[in-house]
Amino acid sequence: MTIKQEINQNAFGNDKNRLMDILLSINETQGYISRKNMLDLSQKLGISMAQVQETVSFYHFFSSKPRGKYNIYLDNSITAVMNGRAEVKEAFEQCCETSFGNVSRDGLFGLFNTSCIGMNDQEPAAIINNKIFTHLTPYRVKHLVEDMRAGKTTDELMYENFGDGNNADPDVKSMVSNHIRKKSIILKKDYIPFTFLTTKLKEYTPGDIVAEIEASNLRGRGGAGFPTGMKWRFGRRTEGKHRVIICNADEGEPGTFKDRVLLTEYADLVFEGMVVAAYATGSDIGLLYLRYEYRYLLKFLNRKLTEMRKNHFLGQNIGGVQGFNFDIRIQSGAGAYVCGEESALIESLEGKRGEPRDKPPFPVEKGYLGYPTIVNNVETLATAVKILHHGAEWYAGFGTKDSLGTKLLSISGDCRFPGIYEVEWGTTIREIIAMSGAENVQAIQVGGPSGMMIGMKDAGNMDNSELMKWYKPSGMMIAEKFFDRKLSYSDLPTGGSIIIFNNHRDLLGEVVMNFMDFFIEESCGSCSTCRNMPIIMKNKLRKILDGHGIRKDIYDLLNWGKVLKASRCGLGQTAGNPVLSSIFHFRHLYEQRIQSLTQFDSGFNLDEATKETKKYVHRKPVFHHFKTSETWKDQ
Amino acid sequence: MEGPINKIKISLDGKTIFAPKGSTIVEAARENGIYIPTLCHFEGTDPKACCRICTVKINNRLMTSCTTPIAEGMEIESNSAELNDLRKSIVELLFVSGNHFCPTCEKSGNCELQALAYRFKMLVPRFPYSFPRKEVDASSPKIIKEQNRCIACKRCIKTIRDEKGRHYFAYKNRGQHLEVVLDPVLGAAMPDDLARKAMENCPVGSILYKEKGFDEPIGTRKYDKQPIGSEIENQS
Ligand SMILES: Cc1cc2nc3c(=O)[nH]c(=O)nc-3n(C[C@H](O)[C@H](O)[C@H](O)COP(=O)(O)O)c2cc1C
Ligand code: SF4
Ligand code: FES
Numbered sequence: 061m062t063i064k065q066e067i068n069q070n071a072f073g074n075d076k077n078r079l080m081d082i083l084l085s086i087n088e089t090q091g092y093i094s095r096k097n098m099l100d101l102s103q104k105l106g107i108s109m110a111q112v113q114e115t116v117s118f119y120h121f122f123s124s125k126p127r128g129k130y131n132i133y134l135d136n137s138i139t140a141v142m143n144g145r146a147e148v149k150e151a152f153e154q155c156c157e158t159s160f161g162n163v164s165r166d167g168l169f170g171l172f173n174t175s176c177i178g179m180n181d182q183e184p185a186a187i188i189n190n191k192i193f194t195h196l197t198p199y200r201v202k203h204l205v206e207d208m209r210a211g212k213t214t215d216e217l218m219y220e221n222f223g224d225g226n227n228a229d230p231d232v233k234s235m236v237s238n239h240i241r242k243k244s245i246i247l248k249k250d251y252i253p254f255t256f257l258t259t260k261l262k263e264y265t266p267g268d269i270v271a272e273i274e275a276s277n278l279r280g281r282g283g284a285g286f287p288t289g290m291k292w293r294f295g296r297r298t299e300g301k302h303r304v305i306i307c308n309a310d311e312g313e314p315g316t317f318k319d320r321v322l323l324t325e326y327a328d329l330v331f332e333g334m335v336v337a338a339y340a341t342g343s344d345i346g347l348l349y350l351r352y353e354y355r356y357l358l359k360f361l362n363r364k365l366t367e368m369r370k371n372h373f374l375g376q377n378i379g380g381v382q383g384f385n386f387d388i389r390i391q392s393g394a395g396a397y398v399c400g401e402e403s404a405l406i407e408s409l410e411g412k413r414g415e416p417r418d419k420p421p422f423p424v425e426k427g428y429l430g431y432p433t434i435v436n437n438v439e440t441l442a443t444a445v446k447i448l449h450h451g452a453e454w455y456a457g458f459g460t461k462d463s464l465g466t467k468l469l470s471i472s473g474d475c476r477f478p479g480i481y482e483v484e485w486g487t488t489i490r491e492i493i494a495m496s497g498a499e500n501v502q503a504i505q506v507g508g509p510s511g512m513m514i515g516m517k518d519a520g521n522m523d524n525s526e527l528m529k530w531y532k533p534s535g536m537m538i539a540e541k542f543f544d545r546k547l548s549y550s551d552l553p554t555g556g557s558i559i560i561f562n563n564h565r566d567l568l569g570e571v572v573m574n575f576m577d578f579f580i581e582e583s584c585g586s587c588s589t590c591r592n593m594p595i596i597m598k599n600k601l602r603k604i605l606d607g608h609g610i611r612k613d614i615y616d617l618l619n620w621g622k623v624l625k626a627s628r629c630g631l632g633q634t635a636g637n638p639v640l641s642s643i644f645h646f647r648h649l650y651e652q653r654i655q656s657l658t659q660f661d662s663g664f665n666l667d668e669a670t671k672e673t674k675k676y677v678h679r680k681p682v683f684h685h686f687k688t689s690e691t692w693k694d695q
Numbered sequence: 696m697e698g699p700i701n702k703i704k705i706s707l708d709g710k711t712i713f714a715p716k717g718s719t720i721v722e723a724a725r726e727n728g729i730y731i732p733t734l735c736h737f738e739g740t741d742p743k744a745c746c747r748i749c750t751v752k753i754n755n756r757l758m759t760s761c762t763t764p765i766a767e768g769m770e771i772e773s774n775s776a777e778l779n780d781l782r783k784s785i786v787e788l789l790f791v792s793g794n795h796f797c798p799t800c801e802k803s804g805n806c807e808l809q810a811l812a813y814r815f816k817m818l819v820p821r822f823p824y825s826f827p828r829k830e831v832d833a834s835s836p837k838i839i840k841e842q843n844r845c846i847a848c849k850r851c852i853k854t855i856r857d858e859k860g861r862h863y864f865a866y867k868n869r870g871q872h873l874e875v876v877l878d879p880v881l882g883a884a885m886p887d888d889l890a891r892k893a894m895e896n897c898p899v900g901s902i903l904y905k906e907k908g909f910d911e912p913i914g915t916r917k918y919d920k921q922p923i924g925s926e927i928e929n930q931s
Contacts (some may be wrong), residue, residue, distance in 0.1 A: 099880070102861075102880075106859060106860075106861070107861055107862070108862050108863065108865065108878040108880065108881050109865075109878055109880055110860070110862060110864065110865035110876055110878035110879075110881075111862050111878075112861070112864050112867050113865065113867055113876075114865040114867060117867045117868045118866075118869050119867075191883070237899070247931075281766040330734070396869070412867070413866060415866075418742070418743065418744050418759065420763070494858045569862065573746050580870060580871060581870060582870065583869065583870040583871070584745075584870070585847070585866075585868070585869045585870045585871065585872070585873030586745050586791055586847070586849075586866075586873070587744075587745060587746075587747055588745065588746050588747055588748075588785055588788055588792075588846070588847070589747050589785065589788065589872060591792070591847070591871060591873060592789075592791075592871070593788065595871055596788075596791075596822050596823070596825075599823070613739070615820040616821075619785070620821075620822070622781070622931040623781060623784045623785065625757055625759050626745060626747045626750045626781055626785070628747070628759075658859070678811065
């Protein structure tokens with residue numbers, strides 16, 4: 061069947077809200093989305109071609125040019141870099157005979173960089189045609205490429221064992237490992253999924269459920285920490301022909317991978333959470349937005365949904381409650397971190413570019429297709445089921461006074477045991493270091509790049525009170541001085557990403573630069589601030605790293621970073637945090653690199669500026685400095 | 696203080712004002728002769744806060760006043776040194792991130808970006824110029840899309856549509872590579888009135904109508920005669 065026929069016969073009809081699915085299927089079968097495809101689609105869907113292109117060109121995994129037979133997307137998160145990404149990259153380039161960003165001349169290989177794929181505990185990792193390959197080494201790359209040249213399928217490429225648990229499921233068959241290191245009340249397998257649904261749901265009114273969740277003080281685990289019970293109550297309050305529950309499985313914050321593990325091992329619990337949330341809020345539409353990088357779980361998750369339908373956990377009169385009808389569909393993303401932001405996620409679900417909406421109105425008032433929509437993180441939904449099963453009172457026995465219960469942490473970086481740890485709120489950074497087997501720690505990044513960097517030394521030489529007024533980190537890079545700080549909503553709130561850096565790491569040149577590149581790559585670009593400022597800040601930092609910095613450059617960074625706070629969504633608002641938080645906690649690293657007595661340095665780099673010319677004339681240019689009258693006299 | 700019926704009371708920079716329920720902060724301010732600078736917003740269309748210039752402070756939170764509806768008793772801070780410097784930085788950001796050479800621009804004097812730069816007394820942007828390499832798309836018989844000057848405000852995307860609601864303009868790419876492009880199919884057969892409207896609605900000189908230049912010579916145009924915002928500030 062030609063692509064044109066396929067477009068005309070796909071399951072999505074002429075529904076432009078399903079543009080994502082249509083594009084995903086073309087991208088998958090044909091390898092890319094051609095201009096002709098876009099034209100055909102525009103006619104069929106009644107929108108202009110530029111509108112189709114608007115969606116196509118937004119997502120990282122959609123290509124408008126032919127790609128290779130094998131497309132290798134190599135993760136460029138900081139943990140990959142720390143674990144030998146450079147050598148792996150070089151090996152791919154040599155073996156595939158092309159460079160990153162290109163397709164090899166024989167059309168066999170496409171090499172691409174990609175933002176964190178949620179495998180920080182097993183880096184360097186890559187996606188090759190929808191299959192994940194972890195712990196890559198140059199040696200392994202050589203064999204992979206040989207096998208691909210021999211025409212093997214991606215399944216045949218893998219000769220490692222499958223990972224533990226459901227990673228070995230016939231519908232997953234993946235070499236990814238779970239690395240669950242510490243279980244507490246959520247991860248403990250002391251609960252048979254759907255027990256609450258089948259045995260207790262009938263006894264509760266929707267209002268009771270909301271009340272129980274409110275009593276437990278459960279707060280959103282996706283990072284923002286919004287009280288879950290309140291969100292459900294707001295959603296219920298808004299009138300609408302339909303109401304929608306969305307499970308946010310976009311997990312894009314570099315360094316988090318806990319939702320991956322929940323979806324692999326606890327999918328039933330997550331789906332049960334969606335059903336319960338639907339009951340509590342009176343929703344009939346359920347959507348799970350699965351990031352493209354986790355598409356290897358799609359078949360498995362869809363099987364789970366089919367099983368649920370068979371058991372009447374989805375469909376009509378669920379749990380024996382007359383009139384409670386609800387079903388769930390999984391929507392794949394196509395590679396965009398910003399789609400984790402709830403309103404961008406909704407735009408993406410409607411087939412558009414993932415551009416956050418202005419608020420108000422909030423999704424609970426006006427969300428997916430205009431219906432009241434409740435967006436919750438994977439972990440939030442799983443936690444809700446456990447709370448309901450055991451009761452809010454039981455839950456209050458864990459954690460601290462202001463932050464009840466437990467939190468899943470994704471710990472990676474320089475430590476012996478990267479993986480998933482379920483800890484009670486109130487755990488200190490020092491305990492995290494000890495439990496993950498980290499040594500010689502220089503800094504800890506809490507909350508991913510948009511978070512904060514915490515380190516050991518420094519802290520005496522700061523005049524940061526002004527900065528702190530502006531700077532409300534959603535996470536941070538932490539110095540040792542602050543290692544007794546606790547994970548909690550009042551002290552160190554976090555979505556769970558913890559990255560550890562030891563004393564050998566170049567925090568500014570390696571880590572901060574990597575994080576800035578992440579924000580520059582992932583900005584949706586709609587705000588003037590977020591589209592432009594991170595680049596300016598990165599160039600300024602580059603200037604300092606190149607030895608051209610002066611003290612004013614540090615102040616410029618602090619002042620300029622404030623502009624980002626005027627951005628629409630959390631991405632732009634926190635995009636300056638890698639620089640700001642490293643200035644705050646690691647001021648000495650900046651001071652060491654600037655020319656402390658110089659008042660002015662334009663940053664001009666003679667070598668760099670004449671690089672092209674030098675190639676042709678084969679000699680170095682010399683600066684002819686202006687001579688002062690003093691030096692004239694000398695001569 | 697009792698207000699007029701159907702109006703609600705808010706406080707803007709410490710001054711009590713009244714405006715109809717449902718208006719945005721920008722509209723409420725305008726109705727009371729107070730100008731809050733805007734750039735991407737185009738009156739009569741749904742706002743999509745792209746430029747962030749209209750940012751105000753409510754309860755110590757930054758909000759865009761073109762999108763935020765007023766609420767009874769809202770206390771808004773707008774004309775402060777801090778916020779005006781933020782607005783000025785944004786104007787400067789837009790200047791350095793494109794190639795805006797006013798003396799050679801057809802829109803000079805009618806350009807809202809230029810007018811805002813004058814209003815905020817911008818001399819030299821504090822940020823380094825980036826001199827990006829941009830294209831000029833002259834493929835349409837009716838208009839030229841000058842990407843060097845585009846500030847991605849979305850006005851043309853929102854306002855220039857055909858009778859079926861199809862967009863003539865759309866975003867392409869994301870982040871630093873974001874562009875506003877003209878649809879090649881629709882653009883090839885663009886009706887005259889839409890082409891003119893596109894040029895007029897563009898706040899800068901990024902959409903130029905092909906057949907005819909400007910009637911008004913530079914020096915006597917809208918913002919050559921009076922600063923941007925003064926039509927609101929001088930209305931009473
Ligand atoms: C740039 C950005 C990315 C985000 N990414 C995610 C994500 O991957 N997963 C997630 O659950 N929430 C993410 N969020 C937060 C969501 O907007 C939203 O607050 C969350 O899904 C609500 O669920 P919760 O209340 O259960 O945490 C992100 C927010 C921003 C601003
Ligand atoms: S802050 Fe950045 S990512 Fe968020 S809406 Fe604005 S441009 Fe897009
Ligand atoms: S005018 Fe409000 S954001 Fe541009």
